[in-house]
Amino acid sequence: MGKYLYVFQINMQSVLQRRASLLMDRVGGIATTVALYFFWSSIFSGSQSILGYSPARMLSYVLMTNFLRAVVFTDRGWEVIRDISSGRISNYLLRPIRYAAYCFSMDAAQKTVGAAAAALEIGVLILCFKTPWYVPRQASTWLLFGLAAGMSSLIFFLLEFAVASIAFWTFESGGPLFCFDLTVQFAAGAFFPLDVLPKTFQNILQATPFPYIVFFPLNVYLERLPAGALLRQFSLQAAWLCVIGWIVSRVWRRGLRAYAAEGG
Amino acid sequence: MDALRRHYRVWLRLVRMSLSAQLSYGLGSFGFLAAKLIRLLFFFGYILAIFKHTKSVAGYSLDETVLFFLTFNLIDTVTMALFRSVYSARRVVEDGDLDYYLVQPCSPLFRMAACIVDFLDLATMLPVLALLATTWQRLPAGIGLVRVVLYAGLVLNGVAIALAMHIFVTAITVRTQELENTIRLYRDMLFLGKFPIDIYAAPLRWALTIVVPIGVITSFPVKALLGLLSPAWMLYALVLAAASLGASLWFWRGALAAYTSVSS
Numbered sequence A: 001m002g003k004y005l006y007v008f009q010i011n012m013q014s015v016l017q018r019r020a021s022l023l024m025d026r027v028g029g030i031a032t033t034v035a036l037y038f039f040w041s042s043i044f045s046g047s048q049s050i051l052g053y054s055p056a057r058m059l060s061y062v063l064m065t066n067f068l069r070a071v072v073f074t075d076r077g078w079e080v081i082r083d084i085s086s087g088r089i090s091n092y093l094l095r096p097i098r099y100a101a102y103c104f105s106m107d108a109a110q111k112t113v114g115a116a117a118a119a120l121e122i123g124v125l126i127l128c129f130k131t132p133w134y135v136p137r138q139a140s141t142w143l144l145f146g147l148a149a150g151m152s153s154l155i156f157f158l159l160e161f162a163v164a165s166i167a168f169w170t171f172e173s174g175g176p177l178f179c180f181d182l183t184v185q186f187a188a189g190a191f192f193p194l195d196v197l198p199k200t201f202q203n204i205l206q207a208t209p210f211p212y213i214v215f216f217p218l219n220v221y222l223e224r225l226p227a228g229a230l231l232r233q234f235s236l237q238a239a240w241l242c243v244i245g246w247i248v249s250r251v252w253r254r255g256l257r258a259y260a261a262e263g264g
Numbered sequence B: 001m002d003a004l005r006r007h008y009r010v011w012l013r014l015v016r017m018s019l020s021a022q023l024s025y026g027l028g029s030f031g032f033l034a035a036k037l038i039r040l041l042f043f044f045g046y047i048l049a050i051f052k053h054t055k056s057v058a059g060y061s062l063d064e065t066v067l068f069f070l071t072f073n074l075i076d077t078v079t080m081a082l083f084r085s086v087y088s089a090r091r092v093v094e095d096g097d098l099d100y101y102l103v104q105p106c107s108p109l110f111r112m113a114a115c116i117v118d119f120l121d122l123a124t125m126l127p128v129l130a131l132l133a134t135t136w137q138r139l140p141a142g143i144g145l146v147r148v149v150l151y152a153g154l155v156l157n158g159v160a161i162a163l164a165m166h167i168f169v170t171a172i173t174v175r176t177q178e179l180e181n182t183i184r185l186y187r188d189m190l191f192l193g194k195f196p197i198d199i200y201a202a203p204l205r206w207a208l209t210i211v212v213p214i215g216v217i218t219s220f221p222v223k224a225l226l227g228l229l230s231p232a233w234m235l236y237a238l239v240l241a242a243a244s245l246g247a248s249l250w251f252w253r254g255a256l257a258a259y260t261s262v263s264s
Helices: A002-017 A019-044 A055-072 A076-086 A089-093 A099-129 A139-168 A174-188 A199-206 A215-221 A227-258 B002-024 B026-050 B062-082 B084-094 B097-103 B108-114 B119-138 B145-176 B180-194 B202-210 B214-218 B220-225 B231-258
Strands: none
Touching (some): A019 B180, A055 A139, A076 A089, A076 A099, A089 A099, A099 A139, A139 A215, A139 A227, A174 B026, B002 B026, B026 B119, B062 B119, B062 B145, B062 B214, B062 B220, B108 B231, B145 B180, B145 B220, B145 B231, B214 B220, B214 B231, B220 B231
């Protein structure tokens, strides 16, 4: 465990040292959030409630997606592809570490810095735009939101890891990963809440793990789920996490068997 | 004239090479193309779904809002298709290829900014044009030929400003060997142009018209088509395009003069 903590600390320093990259990363996140914020603000200028969302709930949803983007969508998959395609992964396979855990430690550092920056940005945006902000009524909601966000972060990390593993079999895995990253963001509700979609699409998406990546954690934060539904959704999120974890371990083992250390 | 013909011949040859390269990268190209189409269709679908719950956004109807979105996509896709090679500028500088460009009888800026045509973006343009044609038919009658010509002219004007921004990015890369952050910043800021600039608060709207002219690139053509843009703003757009192209070329020449053949 200690070695992964070191990886976490070193990468934290690395992320904080590359201040220009960090700043540009954050500016990008803010641009998307600001665009969606004003889009919804102008819709709510003529209405008090849409799909059961009050202005405070919808604008909080939009701002909180900035936080979840920082915590969830950290794009570690591209690094995995580079490691496999260049043969650099051989270097890690020979060491007494688990590559997935190593990647997750790296990712966790990036997520920690991103989460802190996103929280600060949300605070600034609330102050600048005088946003009607939804604050959870129960203190336990913060805890449950943290749990849901943590599991969603793991689900995305594992899914991306599985897609990036295609690099064991082909040098063309960048395209599928790019396609996957974009699809997940739309299907997870990172741009718009999923309940604006027609019921059929919602039902199709509910049969996938994607809504548990952004839409579900934000529903937890906005206290839109009754106790029974909350428990059921948490169970489903945990079940998806286990299933995806199992699939990733199978894919990874097969990938390692196919790996020829080309370029390494 | 001879120089123009020579550049055209070189461009045609390089275009054929780009096509061969993209065709030989089957799975990767398919993934990137699928991602672009998914992004377009998901966003389009979300806008349609949201308009089931509202009549207008900042006073614009569904068809008008869609027109803003599709015009944004048209300009973005044309820019990405034609100036894709800017995204390889850092590699060109780091690998020393720029030294070769400088001794060839061809403009080094042309080689760095326009020698790759992204056929995946050209393919993405087909659904954009199809949706644009469908939306066009649904617009209220009375849009005369003059407004259509103004729309087309301002779309080209938008592409010219986008080209100026790409030249700035290329010049910064030659000066600093740093590309990713600046191009990402441009791409992220461009997200703000997906919607009509009228949705934004006055200071931001001003900034998007004067400081970072995303609004001039993406919103002005549609506003001219709808008869909402005064002649003074149209003149401003033309002057801005000429000035930004002039400034970017001046900056590029400065970057080239300061180039020290860093990788050789």
